[in-house]
Amino acid sequence: MAKVTGLQRLSLDVYQGKNVMFNEVAGEDAIRNAINTACGGEFNYKNFREHKYKVFSIIEELVDTTLGVVITNQFDQLAEVKNVAIGERPAFRVEDPSLFRIARIAGGTNDLRRQKLLNGKFEVDTDWFGAKIYSELEMFIAGLVPWNEFVNRITLSFANDLGKRIYEAVANSYTALNAIYGVTGTYNEDKLFDMVQHIEARSGGKKAVVMGTKKALRKVSKDLVMSDNMKENFNKVGYIGTVGGVDLVLLPQAHKVGTDEFYVDDNMLLVIPQGEKLVKVVVEGETQMIEVADAGTRNDQQMEYLVQKKFGVGVMQSAIYGIYKIQ
Structure with missing residues (x-):
């Protein structure tokens, strides 16, 4: 099991609404400070342009942490979730529920037809899913958007979409039932x-x-x-x-x-x-945050980002x- 970093622990505490302090500042401010530090100590457009990939890495790590908690809590009754590395194809074990036939044995013999335990494997294909956001990062750094609102919006958007796919997979499996x-x-x-x-x-x-x-x-x-x-x-x-x-x-x-x-x-x-x-869910790899449009690329001067995850859903x-x- 991977070791939980201090940043991940902090993001969980903030997400769960705990009143936490980190380096003598409140949790949301500590996360904001981490982003400022990644920008060279002060957030401004020039620093962000130079260090933005470090900022993206922080946001990716925090979203992965909170999304894992939300998925587990919301779908634990119905779905088994596996988090794997990019390129890994996990196989879910399929237990054979069939009972063995019991036969009468003639005294002094072992003459019975053998019966094999027919367990199997089940794999889930994965695809990329994502959403574009804009302006949110700048507002967050300025203190206009609290951290829990920012991470909730990204996390719950992915969780909502995943939930829809889980229930659709179950409903669509009806036609295969006798x-x-x-x-x-x-x-x-x-x-x-x-x-x-x-x-x-x-x-x-x-x-x-x-x-x-x-x-x-x-x-x-x-x-x-x-x-x-x-x-x-x-x-x-x-x-x-x-x-x-x-x-x-x-x-x-x-x-x-x-x-x-x-x-x-x-x-x-x-x-x-x-x-x-x-229902079997595979979450493959880490969240990826990609710059779509830098300031000046668009006529309206907005900065756009794509946040994406790779996952798949299947019904056994x-x-x-x-x-x-x-x-």
């Missing part, structure tokens, strides 16, 4: 629990959970006969946490960027064994899971 594990129709509790039992049977008895947005989970629990305590909990969170011995797990909802449209289907229920992470088709689309 009639037992891919159900469409009006909500029927018996059909859902049939799927739950199939998932538990195929996974060797692991307890299954039902995942969905608040609106989707509400459809599962709103018609239950509830005690006063259940009604109180339902009113507080919008759904019941456990239905018929099956835990309901909330998937966070979010908007598609620039719209008021949700990107998680409120009519989809995902049934998986507890602890199973059927051999995983044990089911999708119930409510109509």
Whole structure:
């Protein structure tokens, strides 16, 4: 495991809203000072032009640190994330859930057909994704944009896009499921629990959970006969946490960027064994910050930068899971 640098630790503390001091100054000022130091001790356009790649390196390091935390926290229930070096192609191990057939053995013999444990591997292709920004760096150095707002905007933009791709990958995998594990129709509790039992049977008895947005989970629990305590909990969170011995797990909802449209289907229920992470995410290499246009290149004198990451998302088709689309 790579050693966490002082700058990375500082960025995490600032991102998490901790009141930290570093070299006798507040966290945000310490990060600003690090950028000033990279510019030769004072930020101005001439110094920045001469030392800008050192500044880019600091921002790249800080974004990588906070983005890793956000991805892990937001998608830990559903996705396994691997951070690898550029050019590395990690293989996720695919466990074969099939049980062995047990046969009667004649006394004094070992005459049985051998059965192979058919484990496999699963790889995820990666691509570059990025966003252009302008003016933000100059405002940050001048103290007009606080560090947590600056890093949040970059980090959450990548996390939002990655989340959209994770949920799209799950939804698109529906067509590969058979009639037992891919159900469409009006909500029927018996059909859902049939799927739950199939998932538990195929996974060797692991307890299954039902995942969905608040609106989707509400459809599962709103018609239950509830005690006063259940009604109180339902009113507080919008759904019941456990239905018929099956835990309901909330998937966070979010908007598609620039719209008021949700990107998680409120009519989809995902049934998986507890602890199973059927989505595999590969984050390849480090964040890269590239200058697109220096001051004077554009008519409006703006300075443009491209911040990019390389990652990929895949759904392990051999995983044990089911999708119930409510109509």
